[in-house]
Amino acid sequence: MILICIFLLMTLYQEIDYFNEGRNADKFRMSFRNVKWVRVPLVYWDYTTTNVLVLEYLPGIKINQLDKMNLRRCNRSLVAKRIVEAYLIQVLETGLFHADPHPGNLAIDNDEAIIYYDFGMMGEIKTTTRQRLLDLFYAVYEKDTQKVVNSLINLGALQSTGDLSTTRNQAMLMPHRVHRIEKFVNQLESGDLKLRVRVLESEREAMKARILQRATLYTIFCGTLLNLGMTLRSQGNHVGAITSLVGAGVFLTLFWGSM
Structure with a gap:
């Protein structure tokens, strides 16, 4: 409860500190300087004070305004891909991430470039943690259960004691299931026409499996960062603890969005 109160207090003060928000916007823009499809408004420092933050006017369609996107014939698949890729860049590459990604922002x-607004609440992930998260991503992609377990241990999400065989089996269950379903669908697509009636159902099952896979990964990352935050708090590193908890919140938001 004390940690939650501290977190809320610091977050509220950060939200109303316009100089802090302006600096965050500048840092965030710099982190995407080589990505042409991510846009961050410029800060007009000559007109910014403690009472007002003056930003470049960058209008756009909110990501939940699907009717307007359809009228403009936006490629929604491309937009979704770019949003996911942008967050992978934030979490795994630059370490600076937008911690308030609701449709208003x-x-x-x-x-079809992505525009970000509101930089009052940002988070940072240390280089060592980013590297360990990358190791975990690659381990899941390579379907290497031992590497998955080792990565989770390095992140502090698992203890290296006890029998971890069940964890190894569960860690890779969903990727294998997705692979089997996709392979079956591909066989149907190139096989007898009489079997094609089963393709639609198989595709639905594959979609469910992908959703569960993403939810599993988000849960792992959320738990990892939550555990890391509690560890840093016990060591007296409150700033690091709050950053980790914000990161856990990001993955929790992604988890709820994927279900």
Whole structure:
């Protein structure tokens, strides 16, 4: 309860500190300087004070305004891909991530670029933690259960004691299931026409499996960062603890969004 109160207190003060928000916007823009399809408004420091933050005007379609996106014939698959890729860049590459990604803070430009708003609440992930998260991603991609377990231990999500065979089996259950379903669908697509009536159902099952896979990964990352935050708090590193908890919140948001 004390940690939650501290977190809320610091977050509220950060939200109303316009100089802090302006600095965050500048840092965030710099982290995407080589990505043309991510846009962050410029800060006009000459006109910014403790009472007002003046930003570049970057209008766009909010990501939940599907009717407007359809009227403009936006490629929604491309937009979704870019949003996911942008967060992978934030979490796994730059370490600086937008910690308040609701539809009011994300918009689509005319060329389907992603526009970010509101930089009052940001989070940072240390280089060592990013590297360990990358190791975990690669281990899941390579379907190497031992590497998955080792990565979770390095992240502090698992203890290296006891029998971890069940954990190894569960860690890779969903990727294998997705692979089997996709392989079966591919066989149906190239096989007898009489079997094609089963393709639609198989695709639905594959979609469910993908959703469960993403939810599993988000849960792992959320738990890892939550555990890391509690560990840092016990060591007296409150800033690091709050950052980790914000990161856990990001993955919790992604988890709920994927279900």
